[in-house]
Amino acid sequence: MPQAADRMNTREGDEQARSTADAVARRSYGKLIAFLAARTRDVAAAEDALSEAFATALTDWPRNGCPANPEGWLLTVARRKAIDLARVNRRSEEYSEQLQAVDRELAAAPIYDEIPDERLAMMFACAHPALDVGIRAPLILQVVLGLDAKAIASAFLTSPAAMGKRLVRAKDKIRQAGIPFRVPGREQLATRLAAVLDAIYAAYSEGWTDPGGTDVIRRDLTEEALFLARLVVELLPAEPEALGLLALMLHAQARRRARRNADGEFVPLAKQNRALWDSQQIAEAEALLHRASAMGSMGRFQLEAALQSAHADRCRTGNPNWSQVVELYDALFSLTGSPVVLINRALAIAELRGAGEALKAMPELAADARLAEYQPYWAARADLLARSGANSEARQAYQVAIGLERDPAVRRFLELRLLALPD
Amino acid sequence: MQYILLLHADEAGFSKMTPAEQQQGMAAYAAYGEALSKAGAAKGSNRLRPVSDATTVRVVDGKTQVLDGPYADSKEQLGGYFLIDVPDLDAALSWAARCPGASHGVIEVRPIWSMQA
Numbered sequence: 100m101p102q103a104a105d106r107m108n109t110r111e112g113d114e115q116a117r118s119t120a121d122a123v124a125r126r127s128y129g130k131l132i133a134f135l136a137a138r139t140r141d142v143a144a145a146e147d148a149l150s151e152a153f154a155t156a157l158t159d160w161p162r163n164g165c166p167a168n169p170e171g172w173l174l175t176v177a178r179r180k181a182i183d184l185a186r187v188n189r190r191s192e193e194y195s196e197q198l199q200a201v202d203r204e205l206a207a208a209p210i211y212d213e214i215p216d217e218r219l220a221m222m223f224a225c226a227h228p229a230l231d232v233g234i235r236a237p238l239i240l241q242v243v244l245g246l247d248a249k250a251i252a253s254a255f256l257t258s259p260a261a262m263g264k265r266l267v268r269a270k271d272k273i274r275q276a277g278i279p280f281r282v283p284g285r286e287q288l289a290t291r292l293a294a295v296l297d298a299i300y301a302a303y304s305e306g307w308t309d310p311g312g313t314d315v316i317r318r319d320l321t322e323e324a325l326f327l328a329r330l331v332v333e334l335l336p337a338e339p340e341a342l343g344l345l346a347l348m349l350h351a352q353a354r355r356r357a358r359r360n361a362d363g364e365f366v367p368l369a370k371q372n373r374a375l376w377d378s379q380q381i382a383e384a385e386a387l388l389h390r391a392s393a394m395g396s397m398g399r400f401q402l403e404a405a406l407q408s409a410h411a412d413r414c415r416t417g418n419p420n421w422s423q424v425v426e427l428y429d430a431l432f433s434l435t436g437s438p439v440v441l442i443n444r445a446l447a448i449a450e451l452r453g454a455g456e457a458l459k460a461m462p463e464l465a466a467d468a469r470l471a472e473y474q475p476y477w478a479a480r481a482d483l484l485a486r487s488g489a490n491s492e493a494r495q496a497y498q499v500a501i502g503l504e505r506d507p508a509v510r511r512f513l514e515l516r517l518l519a520l521p522d
Numbered sequence: 523m524q525y526i527l528l529l530h531a532d533e534a535g536f537s538k539m540t541p542a543e544q545q546q547g548m549a550a551y552a553a554y555g556e557a558l559s560k561a562g563a564a565k566g567s568n569r570l571r572p573v574s575d576a577t578t579v580r581v582v583d584g585k586t587q588v589l590d591g592p593y594a595d596s597k598e599q600l601g602g603y604f605l606i607d608v609p610d611l612d613a614a615l616s617w618a619a620r621c622p623g624a625s626h627g628v629i630e631v632r633p634i635w636s637m638q639a
Contacts, residue, residue: 227611229611229615275633276611276633277523277525277609277610277611277614277633278610278611278612279609279610279611279612281610281612283612
C-alpha cells in the first residue's frame with residue numbers, strides 16, 4: 100500500500116515541520132525580527148516577511164525535510180519576502196539599499212550558524228521615550244515574543260482592534276521618525292534602561308492583577324514578562340536594576356499560588372500557607388539581589404525587591420522587621436516621591452508605632468487627585484481607621500475601596516472586613 | 523535623515539531681557555549654529571520675525587482670504603528653526619536638547635518627509 104504509506108509519511112512530515120517551526124518560533128522569533136528590522140527600522144515589514152517565511156516553511160519542510168539550520172533558512176526566505184514586499188509597496192531607493200545591505204550580511208557565512216542577538220537593541224527602540232508610554236510594553240511583547248494584538252489586548256483590558264491600531268501607529272513612528280535600534284551609550288543607558296524595565300514590569304503587573312488566573316478569558320503575561328526580564332539580565336548582566344527587577348518579579352511569582360485559598364478567596368501575606376511558596380524562585384531572587392547590591396548602585400527595583408525579601412523573611416522567621424521595612428520605604432520614597440509608597444510605609448508604621456501614627460503618615464488626598472480613585476489607598480485607610488476604633492469612618496472607607504476594586508476575590512475579602520466591624 | 527527643529531517660545535521674553543542678556547542669548551545661538559556646522563549636521567536655519575508681523579492666507583471657494591496675525595494664537599510662538607541632517611532620532615533629540623531654545627521654550631522635532639518614500 101504505497102499510497103497509504105506516503106500519506107502517513109506526509110502526515111509525519113507535516114507534524115515534524117510544524118513542531119520544528121514552533122520550536123524555532125519560540126526560540127528565535129524575536130531574534131529574527133530584530134535582525135530583519137534593525138537595518139530598515141521597519142518592524143511591520145519584518146513581521147510580514149517572517150510570517151510569510153514561516154508559512155512557506157510549513158509547506159516546504161514536509162516535502163523536502165527540515166533544514167539543518169532552520170533559523171538561517173527562515174531568515175533567507177524572510178529577506179527575499181521583504182524585498183518582494185518592498186517592491187510591491189514601491190518603497191524608496193534608500194530602503195532597497197538597506198535590504199541589500201541585509202543581503203550582504205546574510206551572505207557572510209557566520210550568520211547562518213549564529214544569528215546575532217539584537218533583541219536588546221530592539222527593546223530599546225520599543226521603549227523609546229518618543230513613543231507613548233502605554234504602548235511600550237505591548238510593543239515589546241509583540242516584537243520579541245510574537246504575541247498577537249488579540250492576546251495583548253486581552254491582558255491590557257482593551258479591544259483587539261484598538262490595540263492593533265496603537266501597535267501599528269507605534270511601528271510607523273519607529274520607522275518614520277527614525278528611532279534607532281541601538282543600545283544607548285553610557286550617559287543615557289540608565290534612564291533609557293529604566294524605560295525598558297518599566298515596560299517589562301507593566302507587562303508583569305497586568306498579568307498579576309488577575310491573580311490565580313481566575314479570569315479564563317484574560318491572557319496572563321507573567322511568564323512572558325519573566326522571560327523578558329531574564330533576557331535583559333542575560334544581555335546586560337552588569338546592570339543592577341535589571342537584576343533588581345527580575346528579583347522583584349521572582350519574589351512575587353514565588354508567592355503567586357498562595358494568594359488564593361481553595362475557594363478562590365484572597366489570602367493576605369501574613370496568612371499565606373508558606374508551603375505553597377516556590378522556594379527555588381525565592382532563592383534565585385535572593386541571589387540576584389545579592390549580586391545587584393554588590394554593584395553598589397541602588398535603584399527603585401532593587402529597593403522593591405529588598406522589600407519583598409524582607410516581607411518573605413519576616414513571614415518565614417516570625418522576626419518582626421518593621422523598622423527595616425520602614426527604612427526601605429523611606430529610601431524608595433526619596434527616589435520615587437510616589438504616594439503609593441507612602442501608603443505602604445504607613446501600613447508598616449502601624450505595626451511599629453500603632454494605627455494612630457500610621458494615619459498621620461498617610462499621604463494627603465489633596466496632594467494627588469488620583470488617590471481618590473486608588474483602591475489600595477482606601478483599603479489601607481479603612482484598615483487603619485478600624486484598628487484605631489473609628490468604625491464609622493472605617494465603614495465609609497471600606498465602601499469606597501470595595502466600589503473601586505475590580506477583582507471579585509479582593510472585593511469579597513474587603514466585604515468580610517466591613518462586616519466584621521463592630522456597630 | 524533630515525529633521526527640522528522648530529523653536530517655540532514666548533516672544534515677549536526676549537524684549538524683557540537687558541541688552542547684555544540679549545547679547546548673551548544671541549551669542550549662545552551663534553555658538554550652537556557653529557557647533558552644528560562643525561559637526562556637518564547643519565542644513566539651514568533662520569530666526570523668524572515676531573507674530574505681530576505675520577499674515578495668514580487661505581483660499582476659500584476660489585477667493586483669497588488674507589488675515590493679520592499668526593495661524594495659531596498661543597502662549598508660545600514659532601520663533602525659528604534649524605534644519606539638520608543626522609543619522610537617527612536620538613542624534614536629532616540630542617541636538618535639540620543642546621539648542622539654547624530648549625532652555626527657554628519648547629523644541630518640536632519633526633522628520634522631513636522624504637520625497638522618495
